[in-house]
Amino acid sequence: MSDGAYRGENLLFLTDEQLRQGIEAMFFAYRGFTADPDRILGDMAYGRAHHRAIHFINRAPGTTVNNLLLILGVTKQSLNRVLRTLIADGLVESTVGKSDKRERHLHLTEEGKQLEQTLSDAQRARMRAAFRDAGPDAVAGFRTVLEAMMDPEMRRAYTRLKESGQ
Amino acid sequence: MSDGAYRGENLLFLTDEQLRQGIEAMFFAYRGFTADPDRILGDMAYGRAHHRAIHFINRAPGTTVNNLLLILGVTKQSLNRVLRTLIADGLVESTVGKSDKRERHLHLTEEGKQLEQTLSDAQRARMRAAFRDAGPDAVAGFRTVLEAMMDPEMRRAYTRLKESGQ
DNA sequence: GTTGGAATGTCAACAACACTGACGTATGCT
DNA sequence: AGCATACGTCAGTGTTGTTGACATTCCAAC
Secondary structure (H helix, E strand, O other), rough: HHHHHHHHHHHHHHOOHHHHHHHHHHHHHEEEEHHHHHHHHHHHHHHHHHHHHHHHHHHHHOEEEHHHHHOOOOOHHHHHHHHHHHHHHOOHHHHHHHHOOEEEEEEHHHHHHHHHHHHHHHHHHHHHHHHHHHOOOOHHHHHHHHHOOOHHHHHHHHHHHHHHOO | OOOOHHHHHHOOOOOHHHHHHHHHHHHHHHHHHHHHHHHHHOOOOOOOOHHHHHHHHOOOOOEEHHHHHHHHHOOOHHHHHHHHHHHOOEEEEOOOOOOOOEEEEEEEEHHHHHHHHHHHHHHHHHHHHHHHHHHHHHHHHHHHHHHHHHHHHHHHHHHHHHHHHH
């Protein structure tokens, strides 16, 4: 068997058409992915940025602003605006660092945890339905591809979070 | 075997922790997904919204404004702002409908096609690398899960596009 | 110990892009 | 003629990103 034939036989999933379908699948799926939390947040004065902050503070309680910055990939000024409202509204607590007083450690208050739950539940419900419909093998492939698509730095952040969870 | 044990054995991929990892994977991967085109667009006066419009006009040449609206899921005012600049800059052509003169049919000009290629190439390169690293089975799973995650209406739009391509 | 640079976080102003609401025009359909 | 559809536009608002300027704190060199 020639190399050309071999590759033709096995790399059909790398054609431009297949890649384009992957791109469009990402686009449409991400819309679904954010739709449910967005609906809930729309009723309040919050947006997607607040959701992200709440999610990762919940995931890593006591994290510093700088740490959160690296994970979210936005400027500190942008994050600060979001944090300011969350703190003012009593959803997030910011405490001065013990060893390094420049740092602020972030925690969710009870009210913050409640909102996190509400948002998480909505988002997880869709993810759960999709996972169940697709089955465990598809889910494994899903995560493999997503991981391969991340920037190396983000992949490291993702892996760190994953391992800290379990 | 009890029902509880059965489910415990087989549905471990549906635990909250697994779902949360899926959610975070989606978040980090989407950042990578848009990173390369965003970099290119940042150098011009365009943004992600222009990219999306160009992508789908290229995908379905002659599509109407209304059609594009449904696919992109934004308001006409929002789309119009983007289209106006693209038409003014000579990347998109808008022609009055033949059978229904109320409609506007959208096409990319040569210059528009060129930008589309540049953006597509960047985004496809990352997708191709991810697909190759993950392998065909993982890619199949990836697409199955994404499809299951879409809103039904978007799934229909996605399927229509997919079938029109091949 | 003082000083100067680096790190951390805050405030202010601006741009991109989404939204709602209201209105105008041309066209199609009954 | 009357109503609905397709498209464009003006005005106003909100979220979220950006850059620039600045205060505080830490640390290390002097």
